[in-house]
Amino acid sequence: MIHTGFPETGPSLGEVGEAGVIQAIVTAAPSTINGDDAAVLTPSTPNSRVVASTDMLVDGRHFSADYTTPYLVGRKAVVQNYADIEAMGARPLAALLAISAPPETPVAVVEELARGLGSMTQEWASELVGGDVTSGERLVISVTAIGSLGGNLDALRLNRARPGQRVVAHGHLGYSAAGLALLESGVRIPASLEPLVQAHQVPEITPGRGVVARSAGATAMTDNSDGLIRDLSTMARMSGVGIDLSSVAIKPDRLLEDAGLLLGIDPWEWVLTGGEDHALIGTCDGSAPVGFRSIGTVSRQQGVRIDGKEPAYTGGWESFA
Incomplete structure (x- = not known):
């Protein structure tokens, strides 16, 4: 069954304030290392290098409530960012989420979005570990993915294709x-x-x-x-x-x-x-x-x-x- 539509009822972001919005996110996508000034990640493999990538989703440009739901947008945001990590031959470790949204946006939208992000990061054995929220004219979601490139093999770079391969x-x-x-x-x-x-x-x-x-x-x-x-x-x-x-x-x-x-x-x-x-x-x-x-x-x-x-x-x- 195809699911579409964004919540339109319940308390708004403006009504609960920044602290309430952040609490809604960490409740929907819990993490044991989220909540301090920055998340401290433990490298998963020896001789590892950090790999990072970021991507945005803008309402009306990259998604529409007519065609999807906040939960699915959250999951998609993880896939498109983690795909960049995978394309380097690395393993995703964590994601950071930044949201800009109109104050009248229902909190339920952010909760469902975070639930989607949390569920997809778990499928990669990773976590949503922090981020930022602010008001804006439209809903904008920015995810930063952090990964680990283990061992001494080169990353899978765009400039390393060779004739005969x-x-x-x-x-x-x-x-x-x-x-x-x-x-x-x-x-x-x-x-x-x-x-x-x-x-x-x-x-x-x-x-x-x-x-x-x-x-x-x-x-x-x-x-x-x-x-x-x-x-x-x-x-x-x-x-x-x-x-x-x-x-x-x-x-x-x-x-x-x-x-x-x-x-x-x-x-x-x-x-x-x-x-x-x-x-x-x-x-x-x-x-x-x-x-x-x-x-x-x-x-x-x-x-x-x-x-x-x-x-x-x-x-x-x-x-x-």
Whole structure:
């Protein structure tokens, strides 16, 4: 079942004040190391390096109460930030949350948001360990993810793809974009296509896949946040290589084809430009790491191609469009 809508009743943020808002968050997402001036984290592995990333979700830009709930927004915020940590081959350890919201916002919105963040951080064996709250004209959620890169292997950087390597992927391609298109269309969404909507509300990647890939010899990795062609073009440019994708390996599956028929949209557009799936895309020598599948090869001819040809769609997310 698809869930949407934000709470509109109950005490507001302005009525309970900053202390009440913070108490609502720590109650919804409890942590034994949250509550001091800063959280002290214990490295999980010897010879470890700290990895950090941050991302924002803005009401009306990145999410809408018409298409999701605060709980699901919280879960999505963790996935999109932890995917960046995983893409470096690191393990997420903790998250920090900063919220700007109108004073009239019901406290229940923040409580549900924090509950979503707390539930998703737990799935990565991590915690929400602190943050900040303030008033603003619209709801803005900023999550900072902190991770640990253990051992002496290099991080999975964008500039380390090499000719002759295999291109591998973990996670769906095009599902989030298709789910958003279904929600925005206003059509009655068949139960069979609800997984696409759910993938837009909360993308799915398996915790630890980036660590597995790094251990298995992957050298470069990114997460599909801005669109497959756009993100791989960045990797190809920074590595000074080309990437040739296999159309068979990335072709739209039955769910995407059915959604495309329903909406009159070519599902290849979702696969190539959709983004927000946060699928992990990397390069490696030898076989694909456990949990990954092969989708192409790295070549010396710069640019990204599909079966040696230019992609039919090359757009993607643009932050200031």
